[in-house]
Amino acid sequence: MAFPNIVASWYTTFSLMLLATATSFSPAATRACSALKHSFPTKTFSPKDDDYTLAYNHSWSKTCVLPPTCVFEPTTAQDVSTALKIVEKFAAHFAVRSGGHMPVPGAASIQDGVLISLSKIDQVDLNPDGTATIGTGLRWFEVYEELSKQGLAVAGGRFGDVGVGGLLLGGGVSHFGPQYGWSANCVTRYEIVLAGGRVLDVTKESSPDLFWALKGGLNNYGIVTRFTLKTFPLTDVYGGAVIYDPSRFDDFVKAVAFYSTPEGGMSDSLSAIEPVMAFVPSSGLIQGGTFLFHQGSDAAPSSLANFTAIPANQSDASVRSYPSFVNDTLTPEFNSYASRQLYFTVSLKACPQSVFLVNNTFAPMAFSSALLKKVSGFTTTINHQPMPLSWIEAAQAAGGDTLDLDPAAGPFIIVGISSFWDNAEDDDAVFSFHKVATKAIVTAAEKEGLNYPFLYVNDADPVQKPFQFYGKGKSLPKMRTIAKKYDPAGVFHTLQHGIWSLF
Ligand SMILES: Cc1cc2nc3c(=O)[nH]c(=O)nc-3n(C[C@H](O)[C@H](O)[C@H](O)COP(=O)(O)OP(=O)(O)OC[C@H]3O[C@@H](n4cnc5c(N)ncnc54)[C@H](O)[C@@H]3O)c2cc1C
Incomplete structure (x- = not known):
């Protein structure tokens, strides 16, 4: 499409x-x-x-x-x-x-x-216990294609082109997260190469500390070559991309807001949305669109009704196989390697006011900047990822992870802020905008009691220091101790780029 x-x-x-x-x-x-x-x-x-x-x-x-x-x-x-x-x-x-x-x-x-x-470490092996061992160099569409031949699926990336390794080591937001938690919560074994070259098989039983640390700790412990994941039976899904006319933007925002209430669409653990609100300062254009997802063959899931009720400019949402849905994210429309890109993230409590607050804070900032209007090819977007309570509970039930979200803090929304532009000479302007806009959203959210102090590393910029929020500050000291135990010389914090270093 x-x-x-x-x-x-x-x-x-x-x-x-x-x-x-x-x-x-x-x-x-x-x-x-x-x-x-x-x-x-x-x-x-x-x-x-x-x-x-x-x-x-x-x-x-x-x-x-x-x-x-x-x-x-x-x-x-x-x-x-x-x-x-x-x-x-x-x-x-x-x-x-x-x-x-x-x-x-x-x-x-x-x-x-x-x-x-690691792109050549690219095998998928099915194990007798029903788990699948997958090479870190694969992309998720390859994993889904391969497993579908056996009638199986795993909770991996939503965009087919994303790599296995980074997503699983950073946590992993999948379509199946409301049922299984982070994708990392489905990993039962890691094959890792530690500093000094030792190859280790890590399971909950063999090295419980490292097993925990690898669930969210990214590249701080070693180089993971293969991951073993729980599988589940492949079913059809209702899914596709829906793009709305700019005149429908307010309706779209309201649908996202309703979905993001604890009792809204996100209480249906079979459904997921990936709403994007896009702003183009040079033309003044504002437009919304989303991927819709519902597991099973219901062609009109009620949890997504507020989105399907809005007349769409374009939609290819239909009942089909999961690999077919994910493969559609491989089309050039969604897979551009041609631009410069920047991600920042914030998190807010799950309620309609949070969705409105983010938009009402962000859009005026994007449009009032004379500088951004001149940035060639500049589009900035807000993406809302509702995180239902079932997700947080599933993560805990699976044994936990470094992100260590507290069910008592309730459901929340991961807000991704991403921009696309053409030229290196504009990098600083875009970075400054992200910093200022992110701070403004956090300040406004704190004022309204809507801030949720958590930053998802896979959507964050390093200046945001996401690890310090994990487990309400309790994870980082443990993560550091474990890193020192398995890498006493600090190879992964000195010789490797220190972008996501724990220290
Ligand atoms: C278009 C797009 C869609 C996205 N969709 C999703 C989504 O649906 N869900 C989600 O959770 N996130 C999503 N993300 C974020 C994505 O998960 C992260 O960017 C992730 O790190 C990418 O994985 P990768 O293997 O491609 O990363 P890379 O860029 O290759 O690596 C990312 C980081 O992980 C480290 N790393 C990678 N592999 C290994 C390894 N085997 N051992 C040790 N360290 C390693 C790298 O050193 C690097 O620091 C998306 C990002 C984009 C751009």
Whole structure:
């Protein structure tokens, strides 16, 4: 389906200026890359190799396309182990990437150092106990396709192109979250390569501390090569993208607000929405659209009735297989690698006032800035992710995680703020806008008693320091202790980019 003009503005051309200005590389990284090339001649790519650019280029946001000294593409945990020993020996800096979807420069990219790109660790194996072991380098649409052949599904990413590794290590918002909690709560085993190169199988029984820390602790403990997840029977779903005319924006916001009440649509644990409110300061355009999801073959789920009642400009919502629904998120309309992108997040208590407060605070700020009107290709969006109580309870029932949400604090909404634009010269202006707008939303929410002090790491910017909110501040000291136990030399906090460091 065609997405509206609003999103078409995301697809602007962009020149890879960074490549043209590629810098010289440090001796440590150069030596590590030579050693890697020696040990793995077909898996290591330096700038003179044809596959080098291809290997590092695949980042969701152009802000993350940084030229590494070399790219190493392991195919096994043993490869990763050898590579870690090499980077440690030469004290070379490194970054780790699975799907490359995190729009944070340096989180899974590096300008001078080794990029360990895990995309070739890409197998799906079904286990006799019904769990599935999946390689970190896969993208979710590949996982769903493969498992559907066995009539199974897992609670993974909603956008098919997102990588397995980052989503599962950061938590994971899936369509099935209201039933199973974070995607990470469905992981029963991790294959991880620790500092020093030790390969470890981590289960709740074998290493309960590390098992807990990996549920939300991102890249602070080692390089995870494979995840074992609980599966469940695949069913048909009602799902699709719905885009509304700008004249229907207020109706759309009201539908989101109603859905976000504890007794609204989100009390139906089979349903999910991904509403996006988009603002284009240069043209004044405001437009809304959402993915609708309901598990099962009900073609008119009542929990989504407020959305389906609004006449849509475009809609492809229908009953179909889950992989078919997710595959639709792979179309160019939703999958642009052409722009620069930035994510920030805040959280508010789940109620209609929160939805209105966010919009009423954010929209005037986006439209009143003369600077933003001049930013080429600039669209900014607000995304509301309602988090029902059933989600929080399911996460606890599954054994908990570092995010450690408290059911007593009630349901809430994760609000994602994301922007898209064309040119590096505007990076600072967009970043400043995100900081100021986010602060204004938090301040307004605090004033109204609507703030929910939690930031989801996979939607956050590093300046927001999300880990300090986990478990109401109780998780971070534990996460640090566990990191010191499994990585006493601090390899993952010194040699790896410190973007999400616990310290
Ligand atoms: C279009 C879009 C849609 C999204 N949809 C969702 C969604 O539905 N639900 C949701 O929860 N989030 C979503 N996100 C956020 C997404 O989950 C995070 O950006 C996630 O980190 C991406 O995973 P990745 O493997 O592609 O990440 P990458 O960019 O490759 O990595 C992200 C971080 O994880 C680390 N990492 C990755 N793999 C490993 C590993 N195997 N071992 C150690 N560290 C590792 C990297 O070092 C990096 O710091 C979305 C993001 C985008 C841009």
